[in-house]
Amino acid sequence: MDKLLNGNVPIYVQIMDAVKHSIVSGELKPGDKIMSVREMASHFGVNPNTIQRALLELEREGLLAAERAQGRYVAADENAIENLRKVMAEDAVKRFKDEMQALGYGPDEIEKFWR
Amino acid sequence: MDKLLNGNVPIYVQIMDAVKHSIVSGELKPGDKIMSVREMASHFGVNPNTIQRALLELEREGLLAAERAQGRYVAADENAIENLRKVMAEDAVKRFKDEMQALGYGPDEIEKFWR
Amino acid sequence: MDKLLNGNVPIYVQIMDAVKHSIVSGELKPGDKIMSVREMASHFGVNPNTIQRALLELEREGLLAAERAQGRYVAADENAIENLRKVMAEDAVKRFKDEMQALGYGPDEIEKFWR
Amino acid sequence: MDKLLNGNVPIYVQIMDAVKHSIVSGELKPGDKIMSVREMASHFGVNPNTIQRALLELEREGLLAAERAQGRYVAADENAIENLRKVMAEDAVKRFKDEMQALGYGPDEIEKFWR
DNA sequence: GTGGTCTAGACCACG
DNA sequence: GTGGTCTAGACCACG
Numbered sequence: 001m002d003k004l005l006n007g008n009v010p011i012y013v014q015i016m017d018a019v020k021h022s023i024v025s026g027e028l029k030p031g032d033k034i035m036s037v038r039e040m041a042s043h044f045g046v047n048p049n050t051i052q053r054a055l056l057e058l059e060r061e062g063l064l065a066a067e068r069a070q071g072r073y074v075a076a077d078e079n080a081i082e083n084l085r086k087v088m089a090e091d092a093v094k095r096f097k098d099e100m101q102a103l104g105y106g107p108d109e110i111e112k113f114w115r
Numbered sequence: 116m117d118k119l120l121n122g123n124v125p126i127y128v129q130i131m132d133a134v135k136h137s138i139v140s141g142e143l144k145p146g147d148k149i150m151s152v153r154e155m156a157s158h159f160g161v162n163p164n165t166i167q168r169a170l171l172e173l174e175r176e177g178l179l180a181a182e183r184a185q186g187r188y189v190a191a192d193e194n195a196i197e198n199l200r201k202v203m204a205e206d207a208v209k210r211f212k213d214e215m216q217a218l219g220y221g222p223d224e225i226e227k228f229w230r
Numbered sequence: 231m232d233k234l235l236n237g238n239v240p241i242y243v244q245i246m247d248a249v250k251h252s253i254v255s256g257e258l259k260p261g262d263k264i265m266s267v268r269e270m271a272s273h274f275g276v277n278p279n280t281i282q283r284a285l286l287e288l289e290r291e292g293l294l295a296a297e298r299a300q301g302r303y304v305a306a307d308e309n310a311i312e313n314l315r316k317v318m319a320e321d322a323v324k325r326f327k328d329e330m331q332a333l334g335y336g337p338d339e340i341e342k343f344w345r
Numbered sequence: 346m347d348k349l350l351n352g353n354v355p356i357y358v359q360i361m362d363a364v365k366h367s368i369v370s371g372e373l374k375p376g377d378k379i380m381s382v383r384e385m386a387s388h389f390g391v392n393p394n395t396i397q398r399a400l401l402e403l404e405r406e407g408l409l410a411a412e413r414a415q416g417r418y419v420a421a422d423e424n425a426i427e428n429l430r431k432v433m434a435e436d437a438v439k440r441f442k443d444e445m446q447a448l449g450y451g452p453d454e455i456e457k458f459w460r
Numbered sequence: 461g462t463g464g465t466c467t468a469g470a471c472c473a474c475g
Numbered sequence: 476g477t478g479g480t481c482t483a484g485a486c487c488a489c490g
Contacts, residue, residue: 096211299462326441
């Protein structure tokens, strides 16, 4: 019997994920200004420092950029976004396969669920 | 931008899921005695009442049964377990498809990730 | 000589029964809002958790439904209520027959008490 | 919504009832010796004083009698027992009718449950 | 306000 | 020992 996960994914990582989803889904396009730290903090109901950390991390990944006194915008170009989408999809696929395997379904049997 | 999930899956549901996984994976077989309420409580680090609730729910689903002073055991037969496995797999498939769609992949494009 | 019953019907079952009686007697009609958990707890002089358990059980039976922040209401329609009334009556009949049999009255002899 | 009964039938009355049932069912016949106070106390898991009170009450009703150093026996004759049976049955009938009425069944409708 | 979840801990029946 | 019930009380999400 496994241990519980009890939601131990850090909030700032969840924030990063939400922003990434907004980007790959096209809701946010290259160059678009994103919400201010304060706005996001109240939107998600978390501390502004937590938002700060998530956005800094996303800057390091090259997805966002900040311009002093102008706010943050999407820095990734179409190419980078397409890449991100692929990586996130592969992640989802991996998690899915693991889940199916835990249920006792081998790679071949998964096909059955597609027809 | 979606709201955060912030781990709002109730602990008792997570416990139910852990037990179900133990059953469909074959770790627990029909008739097997499961851990006592107190054991599970200390194993998962939660209150015995939370375990109680999860196990009662699983009894209602017909997966477990209790015998006073003897403990609980797996009440589902092979058939019921096979059924549960299928339902859980279909659930996983649905969640996966939703996730892929959120990333902008249509049903057809998902196929690409299998070759 | 039988053992004593010593009132071992759990309180939450007694609560369920009280609510069911209110419903089949027409005191509570389909769609009617019922007392809040806290109100019932103080009305019956028991812990809110005990009420909670009784009401959850009744939800599972489809008699009640809850709307977050709005309270609970009677979810059963006239048909379901009529059905419940029948089931409860058959239960009462069965208990009565058992009691009469314990007193040494066969099914035929019970008729005498009706004229 | 009614108040709960919460098992408020006094234990000594429940004991009386158990003895009466043993008598009308024929398990105990006129003249039969019954269990000692101590035996009954341990059988029912209650205080001997509670048994004492129940048996004294039954003596007052003429059902039992005690003989110093010999124990108690059934003092009622066949006639008295037959009478007791009738009274208890009428009680059961009354309680049953009340229950059915609470469920919304009139005296006539009760007949339906007999065919 | 409402219901939903959870903890901490007690006491019971049963074998 | 085991599961079953109950209390007291906290904290949460939701509107």
